[in-house]
Every structure is written in C-alpha cells, then in structure tokens.
Amino acid sequence: DQQVKQNSPSLSVQEGRISILNCDYTNSMFDYFLWYKKYPAEGPTFLISISSIKDKNEDGRFTVFLNKSAKHLSLHIVPSQPGDSAVYFCAARDTGGFKTIFGAGTRLFVKA
Amino acid sequence: ETGVTQSPTHLIKTRGQQVTLRCSSQSGHNTVSWYQQALGQGPQFIFQYYREEENGRGNFPPRFSGLQFPNYSSELNVNALELDDSALYLCASSSQMNTEAFFGQGTRLTVV
Numbered sequence: 001d002q003q004v005k006q007n008s009p010s011l012s013v014q015e016g017r018i019s020i021l022n023c024d025y026t027n028s029m030f031d032y033f034l035w036y037k038k039y040p041a042e043g044p045t046f047l048i049s050i051s052s053i054k055d056k057n058e059d060g061r062f063t064v065f066l067n068k069s070a071k072h073l074s075l076h077i078v079p080s081q082p083g084d085s086a087v088y089f090c091a092a093r094d095t096g097g098f099k100t101i102f103g104a105g106t107r108l109f110v111k112a
Numbered sequence: 113e114t115g116v117t118q119s120p121t122h123l124i125k126t127r128g129q130q131v132t133l134r135c136s137s138q139s140g141h142n143t144v145s146w147y148q149q150a151l152g153q154g155p156q157f158i159f160q161y162y163r164e165e166e167n168g169r170g171n172f173p174p175r176f177s178g179l180q181f182p183n184y185s186s187e188l189n190v191n192a193l194e195l196d197d198s199a200l201y202l203c204a205s206s207s208q209m210n211t212e213a214f215f216g217q218g219t220r221l222t223v224v
Binding site: 004006034036041042043044045046049089091098099100101102103104105 | 152
C-alpha cells in the first residue's frame with residue numbers, strides 16, 4: 001500500500017528553467033510533509049518541509065506547495081542548476097509523528 | 113559538530129547469518145530511526161528509538177531488532193538473513209521525535 005506516490009521516476013530540465021516535482025498521498029492523517037535530496041553514495045539530505053496548516057513554504061530557490069483537498073504537493077526549483085541533479089524524495093509524517101513514509105523518488109537531471 | 117555516521121559502509125553476508133549495523137547520531141540528537149532502501153525504492157521505515165526505547169515500528173518482522181545506547185548511538189540487528197534483505201540501510205537522527213531527521217551515508221548490505 002503506497003501511501004506516498006511519486007509517479008515520475010525521472011525529470012529532465014534545462015539549466016535556468018523551473019523544475020517541478022510532484023507527489024501524491026493517500027493518508028489524510030498526514031500532517032507534515034518533507035522533501036529530501038539524495039546524491040549517489042550519500043544519505044538523503046533534508047531540503048524543505050511544510051505543515052498541513054500551510055499551503056506554501058519557500059526557502060531560496062525551493063518552494064513547496066501543498067493542496068490538501070487534492071492530497072498533492074509539489075516542489076518547485078527555480079532557477080534549476082546542474083548541481084540540483086539528484087534523486088528527490090517526498091516524505092510524509094502522520095499525527096503521531098514517529099513514522100515518516102517516503103515516496104519512491106524522482107531523479108532530476110538538470111542539463112547545462 | 114559531527115554528523116550521523118554509519119558503519120560499516122559495505123557488508124556481504126550469507127543467507128541465514130546474523131548482522132549488526134551501527135549508527136552514531138548527530139551531537140545533541142536523542143532520536144534515531146532506521147530505514148531500509150531497496151533498489152529503485154524510497155526508504156522504508158523499520159523502527160525508531162527515543163531515549164533508549166523503541167517507540168514506533170514499521171512492517172518488518174521480529175528478526176529485525178535494535179538498540180539505542182545512553183549516548184544515543186544505535187544498532188540494527190538482523191537475524192536469519194534472507195536474500196531480500198539486501199538493501200541500503202539508513203540511519204537518521206533528530207533532536208526530537210517530530211523534527212527533521214539527518215541521515216547517515218548508509219550501509220550497503222548484500223546477502224548471498
């Protein structure tokens with residue numbers, strides 16, 4: 001039962017353009033959402049998060065949007081840079097807080 | 113401030129054997145979570161330890177067990193290894209149960 005889904009296994013974007021990574025979830029008990037970035041041979045690195053009481057959170061080039069009615073969130077990276085090329089994981093946490101569920105990841109390629 | 117470190121980085125074991133993986137949490141962090149990441153998938157939550165006690169568990173059999181020590185470092189033990197246990201095992205620490213987790217680089221376990 002995949003509670004967090006990232007339906008695009010990969011995404012290719014030109015340097016300087018916007019990257020949009022999408023994530024859908026099924027569990028309405030999720031109240032906190034996170035994005036992690038992972039380079040090869042490294043562990044995931046926390047990128048940005050959003051609470052369910054908000055619909056947008058911005059940190060520099062990274063913005064996360066949350067649409068609770070659609071159970072959908074997206075990560076926008078603008079402008080995209082070659083160093084952003086990595087696997088991006090969407091994750092969600094339930095109200096109890098101890099269990100974080102990850103999606104399968106989207107591999108982003110930013111072409112110079 | 114040291115980050116999360118895991119040992120060993122790579123390990124090969126034979127089916128039926130037992131394995132112990134180790135994790136040193138980031139300084140000041142009292143919560144440790146363990147994840148299993150199979151190829152092409154996102155990290156799957158195994159369990160979490162808070163102040164030396166297990167306080168949450170994912171859908172993993174009892175042969176997956178753990179410990180957290182007074183210095184908040186942690187071990188993951190897997191008994192009766194199966195071929196499907198081959199994966200990247202990630203440890204993540206956080207300062208409280210509901211804050212962003214910082215991951216180690218992982219231990220790549222291969223069961224033959």
